[in-house]
Amino acid sequence: xxTKKEKLEKLGSVPLFEGLTQKDLERILDRxxxxxxxxxxxxxxEGRAGIGFHLILEGDAHVLRHxxxxxxxxxxxxxxELALVDDGPRSATVVAxxxxxTAVLSKWEFRPLLKDHPEMAWKxxxxxxxxxxxxxxxxxxxxx
Numbered sequence: 001x002x003t004k005k006e007k008l009e010k011l012g013s014v015p016l017f018e019g020l021t022q023k024d025l026e027r028i029l030d031r032x033x034x035x036x037x038x039x040x041x042x043x044x045x046e047g048r049a050g051i052g053f054h055l056i057l058e059g060d061a062h063v064l065r066h067x068x069x070x071x072x073x074x075x076x077x078x079x080x081e082l083a084l085v086d087d088g089p090r091s092a093t094v095v096a097x098x099x100x101x102t103a104v105l106s107k108w109e110f111r112p113l114l115k116d117h118p119e120m121a122w123k124x125x126x127x128x129x130x131x132x133x134x135x136x137x138x139x140x141x142x143x144x
Contacts (some may be wrong), residue, residue: 002057004029007103010055010076016084016127024120031109037096046093050083052106059100064093072097072137084110085128 002010011017011025020028022117034057037043043061044050051091055078063079070092073079084107108138 001102005011007055007057009034011103013076014055014081016053016078016079016081016124019123020120024117025066028105028114029103030045030124034102035084035104037100037102039096039098039100041068041096043094043096044090044092044098044103046091047089050080050090051108052104052110053080053084054078054094054102054104057101057103060097061100062097064095065091068074081127082100082105084125097129140144 007029008025010023011029012020016049017025017028023104032055035054039059039061043054046065056075056076061079062069063073073094079092080090082088084091084105114124
């Protein structure tokens with residue numbers, strides 16, 4: 001069982017939330033729900049609509065893009081952060097390799113939080129810009 005303090009530490013290490021105050025992290029954590037996934041099952045599916053962000057509390061997962069393992073994730077790592085912002089399809093499938101417990105933040109919980117606390121939105125904008133730059137750099141490297 002992961003304690004609230006451990007959850008807050010994991011949440012605070014997520015780049016999307018780095019730099020937020022302890023109070024802001026607690027506001028986010030209060031809106032998250034724990035979800036359990038049996039090993040071998042898909043947590044999210046590439047191409048399908050996403051509803052939120054997952055923070056891995058316990059267990060391991062694989063990120064698959066076009067059926068190939070693109071990353072391995074464990075406790076403290078996360079996926080689905082873009083679904084907090086847009087309604088686009090998931091860019092990858094995430095499979096629970098072992099039994100997996102995640103803390104889930106849905107977009108319908110997150111969006112009102114940003115409206116009530118706009119200072120939190122700036123960190124989100126900075127993170128998303130960094131993600132776009134990484135993506136552009138990766139594409140440019142492939143083209144050159």
